[in-house]
Amino acid sequence: MERPALPPGALDGLRVLDLSRVLAGPWCSQLLADLGADVVKVERPGSGDDTRAWGPPWLPREDGSASAESAYFLSANRNKRSVTVDLARPEGQQLVRELAQQSDVLLENFKVGGLAQYGLDYASLAALNPRLIYCSITGFGQTGPYAERPGYDFLMQGMGGLMSITGRPDGEPGGGPLKVGVALTDVMTGLYATVAVLAALQRRHVSGTGQHIDLALLDVQVAALANQASNYLVGGRVPQRMGNAHPSIVPYQDFPTADGHVIVTVGNDGQFAALCRVLGHAEWAGDARFATNPARVAHRAELVAAIAAVTATRPTAAWVDAMEAAGVPCGPINTLDRVFDDAQVRARGLRVEMPHAEAPAVPLVANPIRLSESPVAYRRAPPTLGQHSEEVLHDWLGLDDAALASLRARRVV
Numbered sequence: 368m369e370r371p372a373l374p375p376g377a378l379d380g381l382r383v384l385d386l387s388r389v390l391a392g393p394w395c396s397q398l399l400a401d402l403g404a405d406v407v408k409v410e411r412p413g414s415g416d417d418t419r420a421w422g423p424p425w426l427p428r429e430d431g432s433a434s435a436e437s438a439y440f441l442s443a444n445r446n447k448r449s450v451t452v453d454l455a456r457p458e459g460q461q462l463v464r465e466l467a468q469q470s471d472v473l474l475e476n477f478k479v480g481g482l483a484q485y486g487l488d489y490a491s492l493a494a495l496n497p498r499l500i501y502c503s504i505t506g507f508g509q510t511g512p513y514a515e516r517p518g519y520d521f522l523m524q525g526m527g528g529l530m531s532i533t534g535r536p537d538g539e540p541g542g543g544p545l546k547v548g549v550a551l552t553d554v555m556t557g558l559y560a561t562v563a564v565l566a567a568l569q570r571r572h573v574s575g576t577g578q579h580i581d582l583a584l585l586d587v588q589v590a591a592l593a594n595q596a597s598n599y600l601v602g603g604r605v606p607q608r609m610g611n612a613h614p615s616i617v618p619y620q621d622f623p624t625a626d627g628h629v630i631v632t633v634g635n636d637g638q639f640a641a642l643c644r645v646l647g648h649a650e651w652a653g654d655a656r657f658a659t660n661p662a663r664v665a666h667r668a669e670l671v672a673a674i675a676a677v678t679a680t681r682p683t684a685a686w687v688d689a690m691e692a693a694g695v696p697c698g699p700i701n702t703l704d705r706v707f708d709d710a711q712v713r714a715r716g717l718r719v720e721m722p723h724a725e726a727p728a729v730p731l732v733a734n735p736i737r738l739s740e741s742p743v744a745y746r747r748a749p750p751t752l753g754q755h756s757e758e759v760l761h762d763w764l765g766l767d768d769a770a771l772a773s774l775r776a777r778r779v780v
Contacts, residue, residue: 376403377741381568382763384466385409385447386475386482388416390520390550391504391584393443394557396474399564400446401734401743404472407759408444408750409463412451412778415752416440426726434725441729441749445721448747448755451780458779460485462760467492467499469763471577472564476504479514489579500567500577502560508583518584520550527552527588532595535610544608556587617663617670618642621700622678629678629686632696636660641693645686646677721748756780 381404385396393408393416400406410416422437450466453459464486467473473492475482482488489501503509506518524530524546534545563580571577589596595606598614606614611630613619618639621628633639636659640652651657651673656666663670678686683699690697701709707718716733723729734743760766760780774780 373744373746375741376744377738378403379741381405381472382470383407383472383474384463384470386463386473386477386487387504388476389418390443390553391556391560391582392474392476392502393418394554395502395504395560395564396447397443397445398557398561398734399472401745402736403741403744406447407466407755407763408447408449409452409466410449410752412453412753412780415449415451416444418443419752426723426729428725429727436723436725436729436749436751441731444749445731445745446747447750448759449750449753450756450759451753453779454485454487456777456779458774458777460487462764462774462779463487464492464495465764466759468496470496470499471568472500472502474502474504474560474564478517479503479505479509493577493579496577498571498575498577500564500571500580502564502567502580502582504556504560504582504584506584508586509581513585520553520584521546523552523584523588527585528592528596529588532592532606532608534608536608539610542608552584552588552591555591556582556584559587559590612667612671615664616660617667618674620671622671622675624678624681624683624686626682628700629683629690630698630700631674631690634696638695639663642674642690642695645689645693645695646674648673648677719745721745723748724751724754753780 378399381399383396383399383404383406385392385406385408387393387396388410396406396408408416414420418440419435419437421439423433424438425433426436426438426441428434452462454463467487480488483491489503492499492501505514506523507513507516525544529552530544530546533547535542537543560580560582563582567578567580594615598604598606611620616634619632619634621630631642633642636652639657639660640649643649643651651670655662657663657670687697687699699705706712712718717735718730719733720728720730729748731745736743757771760771760774766774771780
């Protein structure tokens with residue numbers, strides 16, 4: 368049965384050559400691919416993207432055996448075509464140069480200067496394709512005293528300040544700095560890279576030429592400190608770890624319940640008054656110590672203790688029902704099984720399944736962007752290594768079967 372035609376994507380016609388690996392670059396290219404771009408992922412013959420080996424878990428085949436497809440790789444490589452090219456060979460370098468000449472965007476996350484030895488740096492490729500938008504993602508950027516250092520997400524969460532404000536205070540049980548539970552700096556860098564690429568494309572509409580994008584994980588992490596960075600720059604006080612509490616809003620944290628925890632996120636005085644009524648202490652809203660948010664921040668310890676003493680008397684679900692009915696923002700702390708079983712998550716279709724070369728279907732997390740006229744489409748499952756080598760080299764470069772067979776025989780692809 369013929370598949371129904373997909374609606375045009377927002378980035379239909381855009382060609383992206385992806386030389387990146389692991390997460391930040393692939394996150395960007397997956398987002399561009401979801402929006403309709405034709406993304407070609409160039410990988411090392413035999414091994415491919417580092418994350419192909421980052422398992423378990425591995426995608427199970429129909430017979431229950433484990434495939435060679437890691438869940439990590441699957442998370443960031445949907446809607447792409449995989450080509451294997453040996454960059455150590457002059458013929459491989461020439462192939463990538465030819466692909467770059469057919470590209471609108473090139474993504475890479477090699478060490479600073481790492482591609483110059485192959486003639487694949489920005490200056491070399493821009494001379495061949497002046498319209499090329501070339502996005503370099505590194506740990507520390509193209510300039511500065513750390514430019515030559517390798518950089519990883521965990522390192523950036525520490526150096527960039529995020530771990531200093533994540534976790535419980537020293538002296539409390541479990542106190543000490545913690546990294547976030549996902550590679551958040553990588554993910555945010557992928558998002559910033561996507562914005563930068565789209566901005567450069569818009570500029571190209573005016574200027575007719577591409578440009579070089581220099582993105583650093585450290586820069587992104589510092590920028591993403593948001594209000595915490597602003598609090599320090601304006602107030603001159605170094606923020607400390609506060610567990611799940613908020614430095615500027617009270618109550619805005621988790622509270623114990625009879626069977627777990629409930630998150631309460633009161634954003635204004637009206638919501639606080641509603642919370643007080645639900646807790647059976649309407650008088651707190653009129654107490655000078657708690658009537659306004661600045662007063663609540665100043666008297667944080669006593670208010671939090673008082674609220675916790677009440678919330679501990681009933682189960683989480685009971686509190687959520689009562690607070691939601693009163694208009695108090697709240698919710699449970701869900702494990703991932705509960706996340707994907709949540710009614711809202713299911714209604715929004717945040718789990719999708721796609722047919723895969725190694726399995727009947729691969730479950731993936733949906734793209735959260737909702738466009739009314741050019742929606743995200745799920746066209747291709749994450750590719751197996753080199754799955755589309757001949758297809759892409761024929762489509763983009765017009766190579767015939769004899770040329771492709773010769774490249775295969777010489778192990779260039």
